[in-house]
Amino acid sequence: MKRRVAIIGAGITLFRRRMLESPKELSFEASRMALDAAGLTLKDIQSVVSGSAPDAFDGVHMKGEYYLDGMGAIGKPHQRVYVGGGTGVFTPIGGWWNVASGMYDTCLCVAEEKMSPLHPHPQYAFWSIFDQILERPLGTTLLWIFSLEMRRYMHKYGIKEEEIAEVAVKNKGNAIDHPCAQLGAKITVDDVMNSEPICSPVKRLDVSPPSDGAAAVVLASERVAKKLTDEPVWLDGVGWTLDTTHWTNRDLAYPEYVEKAAKMAYKMAGIKNPRKEIDIAEPYDPFDYKELHHLEGLQLAGKGEAPKMTVDGVTQRDGDLPVCPSGGLLGVGNPIAAAGMMKICELFWQLRGEAGKRQVKKDARTGVAQAWGDLMQVGTVTVMRR
Amino acid sequence: MPILEKISQPSMARHWTDSIPLEFHYTAGVAGEKFRRELRDNGRFLVSKCAKCKNSYVPARMFCPSCFIEMKETRAIDEPGYVYSYTTVNRNRAGEPGETVTLALVKFEGVEGGIIHRLDDKTIDKAAFGIKVVPILKDRTERTGALSDIISFKQA
Amino acid sequence: MSQKITNYPGHEITHEDQKERRYLDIEYKFVPRYSWAAGVAISRFLDELKEGRIIARKCNQCERILVPPRMYCEQCYRPTDQWVQIKDTGTVNTFSISHVGTDARRLKTPILVAVVDLDGASPGMGILHNLGEVEPSNIRIGMKVQAVWKQPSERQGAITDIRYFKPLEA
Numbered sequence: 001m002k003r004r005v006a007i008i009g010a011g012i013t014l015f016r017r018r019m020l021e022s023p024k025e026l027s028f029e030a031s032r033m034a035l036d037a038a039g040l041t042l043k044d045i046q047s048v049v050s051g052s053a054p055d056a057f058d059g060v061h062m063k064g065e066y067y068l069d070g071m072g073a074i075g076k077p078h079q080r081v082y083v084g085g086g087t088g089v090f091t092p093i094g095g096w097w098n099v100a101s102g103m104y105d106t107c108l109c110v111a112e113e114k115m116s117p118l119h120p121h122p123q124y125a126f127w128s129i130f131d132q133i134l135e136r137p138l139g140t141t142l143l144w145i146f147s148l149e150m151r152r153y154m155h156k157y158g159i160k161e162e163e164i165a166e167v168a169v170k171n172k173g174n175a176i177d178h179p180c181a182q183l184g185a186k187i188t189v190d191d192v193m194n195s196e197p198i199c200s201p202v203k204r205l206d207v208s209p210p211s212d213g214a215a216a217v218v219l220a221s222e223r224v225a226k227k228l229t230d231e232p233v234w235l236d237g238v239g240w241t242l243d244t245t246h247w248t249n250r251d252l253a254y255p256e257y258v259e260k261a262a263k264m265a266y267k268m269a270g271i272k273n274p275r276k277e278i279d280i281a282e283p284y285d286p287f288d289y290k291e292l293h294h295l296e297g298l299q300l301a302g303k304g305e306a307p308k309m310t311v312d313g314v315t316q317r318d319g320d321l322p323v324c325p326s327g328g329l330l331g332v333g334n335p336i337a338a339a340g341m342m343k344i345c346e347l348f349w350q351l352r353g354e355a356g357k358r359q360v361k362k363d364a365r366t367g368v369a370q371a372w373g374d375l376m377q378v379g380t381v382t383v384m385r386r
Numbered sequence: 387m388p389i390l391e392k393i394s395q396p397s398m399a400r401h402w403t404d405s406i407p408l409e410f411h412y413t414a415g416v417a418g419e420k421f422r423r424e425l426r427d428n429g430r431f432l433v434s435k436c437a438k439c440k441n442s443y444v445p446a447r448m449f450c451p452s453c454f455i456e457m458k459e460t461r462a463i464d465e466p467g468y469v470y471s472y473t474t475v476n477r478n479r480a481g482e483p484g485e486t487v488t489l490a491l492v493k494f495e496g497v498e499g500g501i502i503h504r505l506d507d508k509t510i511d512k513a514a515f516g517i518k519v520v521p522i523l524k525d526r527t528e529r530t531g532a533l534s535d536i537i538s539f540k541q542a
Numbered sequence: 543m544s545q546k547i548t549n550y551p552g553h554e555i556t557h558e559d560q561k562e563r564r565y566l567d568i569e570y571k572f573v574p575r576y577s578w579a580a581g582v583a584i585s586r587f588l589d590e591l592k593e594g595r596i597i598a599r600k601c602n603q604c605e606r607i608l609v610p611p612r613m614y615c616e617q618c619y620r621p622t623d624q625w626v627q628i629k630d631t632g633t634v635n636t637f638s639i640s641h642v643g644t645d646a647r648r649l650k651t652p653i654l655v656a657v658v659d660l661d662g663a664s665p666g667m668g669i670l671h672n673l674g675e676v677e678p679s680n681i682r683i684g685m686k687v688q689a690v691w692k693q694p695s696e697r698q699g700a701i702t703d704i705r706y707f708k709p710l711e712a
Contacts, residue, residue: 028449032456059570074452120409131610132576133580134610134670138671148656198641202638246610354546389614391582391621399580400699401577406576413567414566532568
């Protein structure tokens with residue numbers, strides 16, 4: 001019989017292109033803040049789950065073993081979970097296993113990423129995720145896969161680049177109010193359209209930046225959570241699935257793996273009509289079109305309909321379905337695993353009414369966070385409620 | 387059912403050879419930056435002290451791993467260290483016979499952690515648990531704040 | 543708690559800090575070499591490329607013709623059954639014009655990239671490759687293309703034995 005799991009504290013560092021802090025130090029800062037918020041010390045924590053994307057960014061093999069003292073995990077049961085870019089949202093899912101199973105009453109979940117060590121650009125590490133025999137010899141970059149997917153999505157549903165650019169405008173604008181944001185800015189659709197074409201149809205301002213940063217949450221069982229706080233945020237649904245790495249054999253216009261993960265999480269949370277029952281969403285937005293793609297996979301918009309929803313203002317902070325009120329990866333930054341965890345932190349603060357200037361207008365009670373990654377193949381989803 | 391079709395001639399099995407060349411520019415970190423500057427400028431090791439458990443750590447760290455709080459107090463070590471353990475290596479990283487090097491883990495009284503480094507030629511013969519050692523430093527102008535600022539440790 | 547916290551931790555190192563070398567960074571190069579086994583299916587695929595042909599595998603249960611070929615069907619989860627020669631022509635499923643190289647440095651001449659659904663394989667069975675002999679502005683989704691092969695003497699059993707795909711009709 002699974003137990004109900006609550007989030008009782010969250011913490012986050014600044015997100016920047018390059019930070020002085022080592023991976024251990026970034027992890028410590030985020031963990032420390034989450035513990036303080038939960039009113040706990042490290043002694044109260046029974047297990048630790050960490051998340052971080054490829055070791056090639058930090059440039060440390062066995063990264064999970066290296067950074068664990070910054071996560072307070074020395075001498076505790078610790079596991080590192082990994083599904084590429086989906087890792088940030090997968091990390092609290094790993095924590096959920098620890099607590100829902102009855103193994104532990106408290107679990108610290110920390111996501112860390114330091115992308116800046118890789119020279120000349122973190123992009124380079126992504127080259128090695130492609131097939132070493134059939135794809136890498138062609139001179140691949142990660143941007144290819146995104147631009148190929150974006151083009152197919154636009155083609156299938158007749159979407160214009162200008163409509164997609166609205167997402168970048170909204171998210172970078174929202175990020176102005178995020179105290180940790182790297183790229184908060186007031187920009188226009190024209191700015192996006194006129195920005196440097198880097199891998200058409202992807203332009204400079206369609207893309208999130210590489211970043212250093214960390215974020216963390218503390219999970220507790222229902223019994224412990226109710227003792228510690230009057231405002232627990234419940235982790236009521238979790239879902240994750242992966243598709244094959246034969247990405248060129250797939251329908252690039254629709255993320256079926258996200259749909260499957262979302263349906264798993266919704267079923268667990270008892271959600272029958274996501275568009276009506278979900279008040280606020282933090283889908284993964286490493287590229288602006290990805291937010292739209294994912295809204296559709298999450299069943300929050302019909303296929304090909306997310307762009308119109310965005311243009312109509314539905315996804316603004318004062319709209320009917322606020323999407324990425326944090327500012328998302330496009331605005332806050334994209335330290336891969338930490339970026340996904342940032343979304344979990346954002347929903348935690350939004351659902352408790354603590355988001356300050358970023359607080360959405362509607363009375364949000366149920367939220368969904370989602371991340372995506374690996375070779376166009378993973379969806380990780382959590383449903384959170386107050 | 388297993389896959390029945392196999393490659394029976396080894397010459398038919400293909401391999402693809404390539405590299406994943408990576409270049410890293412690491413930051414030393416908040417504590418690491420201070421440690422490296424102390425080594426470069428003054429030739430000394432920087433230690434962090436926890437205000438709660440009173441433990442000290444070398445190299446300097448930002449936080450106490452057991453109390454999980456920031457350590458703000460630092461001091462530089464002036465006294466010699468001691469050989470905690472040592473080993474003699476006769477092969478290089480590729481496993482081929484190479485230069486003979488004796489490496490020691492040097493610890494300091496009352497301080498957690500330590501420094502791994504070479505023992506100098508004259509000290510190798512006397513290498514023993516507990517002997518007091520001090521670093522032989524490169525000239526100040528050649529130091530960069532890396533552990534290679536130390537040539538080796540010698541008997542104090 | 544977001545609005546209750548005023549000071550978020552972290553020290554930024556700016557681009558200027560790096561240029562001026564204000565911090566004691568440590569630089570390290572790592573060049574591991576690998577020899578990856580191509581396995582049963584891809585060894586044969588590469589041999590066929592060397593001969594100027596493209597080969598796929600068929601699963602008799604779902605009847606899909608799979609390319610790149612694999613010895614098992616990931617959907618039926620059983621071994622695939624037979625080799626099938628497919629054509630070196632296909633349709634552009636999607637494409638991009640890449641102005642950046644693998645390390646994100648800007649390129650002088652952009653690379654044209656496409657997923658090409660190959661004729662003779664099941665619908666949607668595409669491979670990643672480059673396009674050539676075409677103006678970037680003339681590329682369209684749905685365009686018919688054909689492989690342009692290297693000379694037989696230059697082929698080495700690699701995906702690059704196909705130089706690129708070019709439009710089938712001028």
